[in-house]
Amino acid sequence: MESAVPVRGLKERWWRVFDMRIGALPLPVYLVLIAVLALMTAHGKLAADLPTGIALVAVGGFTCAELAKRIPWIRHIGATSIFAAFIPSMLVYYKLMPEPITKAVTTFTKQSNFLYLFIAAIIVGSVLSMDRQMLVKGFVRIFIPVMSGSIAAACVGTGVGVLLGLDAKHALFMVVVPIMAGGVGEGALPLSAGYAQILGVEQGPLFAQVLSAVMLGNIAAICCAGLLNYLGTRRPRLTGNGRLTIAQGHDDDVASESKGQSFEFDVSSVAAAGATAIALYLLGVLSHQYFDWPAPVVMLVLVVGAQFFQIVSPRVRGGARFMYGFFSTAVTYPLMFAISVAMTPWGEIVTAFHWVNIVTAVSTVLTLVLTGFFVARWTGMYPVEAAIVNATHSGLGGTGDVAILTAANRMELMPFAQIATRIGGAVTVMVALGVFAYWR
Known part of the structure; x- marks a missing residue:
């Protein structure tokens, strides 16, 4: 003994x-x-x-x-x-x-393409964990700060670039617009291809310029997200700690219709949630193959519809909440490391580190973030969360959304970030190419 x-x-x-x-x-x-x-x-x-x-x-x-x-x-x-x-x-x-x-x-x-597995798990997990009324309110309202922020950022960013010696056209179309274009695949590539076709020149040099601006904007957005997270810890009244819209009355994260329903789950429920996420993502991929629609956006629309019409059972929603927690805790930093090694061109980042480009990019992102922060209260949203979603509008696509929301410690905002990145980016590219063709 x-x-x-x-x-x-x-x-x-x-x-x-x-x-x-x-x-x-x-x-x-x-x-x-x-x-x-x-x-x-x-x-x-x-x-x-x-x-x-x-x-x-x-x-x-x-x-x-x-x-x-x-x-x-x-x-x-x-x-x-x-x-x-x-x-x-x-x-x-x-x-x-x-x-x-x-x-x-x-x-x-x-080969594994696990960036999209991560995005599918985060989007499906976070959406199915939300109160459906709060979800719908957030999707409707988030367009206001994103749109107003985009207009303000375009004006301020271009103005700062001109004051620092850049040509107005170069500042707007080569620095400011790429930052809000939605990343590389959905933003920089089609944007530079459109510029090249309009001007009748090679795409390569234009793509290099556009990509460097995207990188700078992404770094500035990550820093802003970290500062917003710190602000939220110091001023709790400004943040919903991951919830976008301000609840009327008491905290009602759990909707009234779900009262009395059990959200207990087991391993099979987590597996069912994972299968649901993969099925929704593959439906998005299929829509891209047939109609050229963006797969993440289609997946987002489908899961929002499933949550709004209560298609998914409470038990599987509980599994989705656990799936979300696992991916956001255990997969985020390994994913970012993998993307950095395999897909992030450090040479382009170094090329972009000219002080004029840096100041122009930072002023663009700051304007976008601050506009979201101050507009939020008028639309019934928390300032910190609205500003973070606006920051994702200047991110590096899906990879940027992951990095920005990780810095903000608010991965729950991924569905809204996808709206700002994908839809906001697509609108930015279309409008920019139209104006560029007219301006030339």
């Missing part, structure tokens, strides 16, 4: 060590993974399969986030997102990341 006491004490001390975390990884598991991956890399045995890919992006993403958390002050302005989104890209560009790791992460990321 006497020898059992120190043994139990030793076991409990080990458990305390095991409960120490680097991100979502227990410290001993984190150290073992680093050792195993290092040995695989040294011996040329590093594969790009699913288990190895998950281990690589988990270790990389959580390491970047953990380093950022240790830096005083800047950790409050989205440093974890900035580190995970851009430091790996910098390491790849300067060849400081071992080539086998870069190749394995790139192959895994592009």
